[in-house]
Amino acid sequence: MTGIAFSAVHKRYGRNEVLKGIDLHVASGATLSILGQSGSGKTTLIRCINALETIQTGHIKVGDVTITPDHLESNSKRLSRANVAHYRARCGMVFQGFNLFPHMTVLQNLIEAPIGIRGLVRKEAIRRADALLADIGLPEKRLDYPASLSGGQQQRVAIARALMMEPDVLLFDEPTSALDPVTTIEVLALIKRLSSGTRTTIIVTHEIEFARQVSSHVAFMKDGLVEEHGTTDEFFSRPRSAATRAFLSQFNASTGDRHASL
Amino acid sequence: MDVSRIPALAWEYRYVFLSGAGITISLTVISMLIAMVAGLGFCLCSMSRNRLVRWPCIAFVEFFRNTPILVLVVWVHFALPDLIGIKFVAYVSSIIALAFQSTGYLSEEYRAGIESIDRGQFDGARALGMTYPYLMRRIIIPQALMKLAPALLNQFVLCFKSTAVVSVIAVPDIMYHANVIVNETFLSMQIYTIAALMYFLLVFAVSAGARRLSKSFFKSQPAGEWRSAMA
Numbered sequence: 064m065t066g067i068a069f070s071a072v073h074k075r076y077g078r079n080e081v082l083k084g085i086d087l088h089v090a091s092g093a094t095l096s097i098l099g100q101s102g103s104g105k106t107t108l109i110r111c112i113n114a115l116e117t118i119q120t121g122h123i124k125v126g127d128v129t130i131t132p133d134h135l136e137s138n139s140k141r142l143s144r145a146n147v148a149h150y151r152a153r154c155g156m157v158f159q160g161f162n163l164f165p166h167m168t169v170l171q172n173l174i175e176a177p178i179g180i181r182g183l184v185r186k187e188a189i190r191r192a193d194a195l196l197a198d199i200g201l202p203e204k205r206l207d208y209p210a211s212l213s214g215g216q217q218q219r220v221a222i223a224r225a226l227m228m229e230p231d232v233l234l235f236d237e238p239t240s241a242l243d244p245v246t247t248i249e250v251l252a253l254i255k256r257l258s259s260g261t262r263t264t265i266i267v268t269h270e271i272e273f274a275r276q277v278s279s280h281v282a283f284m285k286d287g288l289v290e291e292h293g294t295t296d297e298f299f300s301r302p303r304s305a306a307t308r309a310f311l312s313q314f315n316a317s318t319g320d321r322h323a324s325l
Numbered sequence: 326m327d328v329s330r331i332p333a334l335a336w337e338y339r340y341v342f343l344s345g346a347g348i349t350i351s352l353t354v355i356s357m358l359i360a361m362v363a364g365l366g367f368c369l370c371s372m373s374r375n376r377l378v379r380w381p382c383i384a385f386v387e388f389f390r391n392t393p394i395l396v397l398v399v400w401v402h403f404a405l406p407d408l409i410g411i412k413f414v415a416y417v418s419s420i421i422a423l424a425f426q427s428t429g430y431l432s433e434e435y436r437a438g439i440e441s442i443d444r445g446q447f448d449g450a451r452a453l454g455m456t457y458p459y460l461m462r463r464i465i466i467p468q469a470l471m472k473l474a475p476a477l478l479n480q481f482v483l484c485f486k487s488t489a490v491v492s493v494i495a496v497p498d499i500m501y502h503a504n505v506i507v508n509e510t511f512l513s514m515q516i517y518t519i520a521a522l523m524y525f526l527l528v529f530a531v532s533a534g535a536r537r538l539s540k541s542f543f544k545s546q547p548a549g550e551w552r553s554a555m556a
Binding site: 113115144145148149150151152153154155156158160161162163164165166175176179180181221224225228 | 443445446448449450451452453454455456457459463464467468471
């Protein structure tokens with residue numbers, strides 16, 4: 064079980080301060096959606112969780128691992144580079160741009176890390192990959208290259224690739240921003256199905272209606288700070304901050320009915 | 326200006342020219358094989374965060390890239406032995422000079438190839454728990470090499486043409502034999518024309534063949550087999 068806690072986390076790129084003191088607690092098994100305008104620090108925030116970004120001050124606790132500005136530690140012991148890599152593998156991440164490996168088939172994309180990093184036997188990895196491919200509805204694409212798949216199919220493969228590592232935490236970084244409305248629906252439906260489990264899930268998204276349907280909690284970010292954070296019910300029915308209300312009201316008018324099919 | 330004697334002369338000296346062509350081809354192939362491996366090594370080292378690794382590599386690459394091949398061949402054969410105390414035969418000196426220059430060029434090509442890979446590939450690989458050496462080996466370098474196929478071919482052709490200068494240290498390549506024959510026969514126009522045609526035909530055959538090969542190769546498989554071919 065893996066909860067996540069940010070304490071006074073600051074992150075700068077040069078002089079540009081992107082995270083300005085984040086305090087945020089995500090309970091183990093929760094599904095948190097992070098909303099907010101572009102540039103508010105949402106993506107940076109979740110990239111700090113799997114240490115793709117370093118932080119300047121504060122710390123982040125993810126399960127038994129603590130991320131500090133200059134190293135990662137577990138039980139007060141500093142993690143080696145290899146162990147940092149292993150830690151990352153426990154946090155599956157799905158990117159806006161899919162980031163599938165174009166020189167590998169769908170199947171190779173899925174089994175590369177489980178075999179090479181986890182040391183899984185090839186046969187077992189393939190068995191697991193085929194089960195996942197069947198689950199996401201793309202069993203016939205196993206020997207295709209990513210370039211021959213649609214955006215929505217690529218993103219579903221990317222999700223399956225993250226799941227292959229059996230992560231404790233699953234991070235989605237605007238998973239549908241690069242997709243058209245139709246393929247967005249197929250990807251959101253898959254994420255919705257996955258987030259009902261016991262895994263801790265964090266989704267950075269612009270899909271407000273989707274966030275309302277799948278998350279147990281919602282956070283709203285503005286200018287590098289968490290402006291509002293609460294259960295999904297609280298967040299949508301009784302937003303405390305004026306900025307959150309203003310943000311939500313912009314979208315209430317434009318909520319399409321394309322989510323009806325989710 | 327008797328052009329009509331060219332075919333007869335070419336036939337008369339065919340064995341000499343062919344043995345020269347053998348030397349030229351072997352110099353190119355051996356130098357390029359060395360350069361393809363060493364170039365990757367130098368490329369990775371010149372991207373290292375450690376200055377003690379990075380700077381000597383950059384210095385090496387820049388020196389051999391920015392020195393004319395004629396000077397390099399002479400320098401390796403006559404100057405380097407005094408510096409390191411080992412004397413090479415001319416053939417080996419030629420390979421060292423050619424390989425080092427190609428290493429310099431290829432190192433930069435490799436670097437451009439690696440830097441052209443989308444940052445998202447690094448993110449995707451790291452997020453799956455891959456360490457830097459692992460993701461370079463399995464994800465980044467295979468993709469860079471695929472992009473580099475045309476540049477590798479280009480360097481191969483450049484190296485081939487550069488081999489002509491090794492005749493100055495008496496390596497018996499095509500050009501060396503041409504000089505020898507001219508000295509005996511004084512038929513400079515005819516003999517040098519034969520030599521030029523030989524270089525042209527060999528380079529043309531290699532580049533046309535490689536172009537056709539890579540075209541059909543890329544058409545038939547969008548990449549994946551590269552990986553297993555190189556694993």
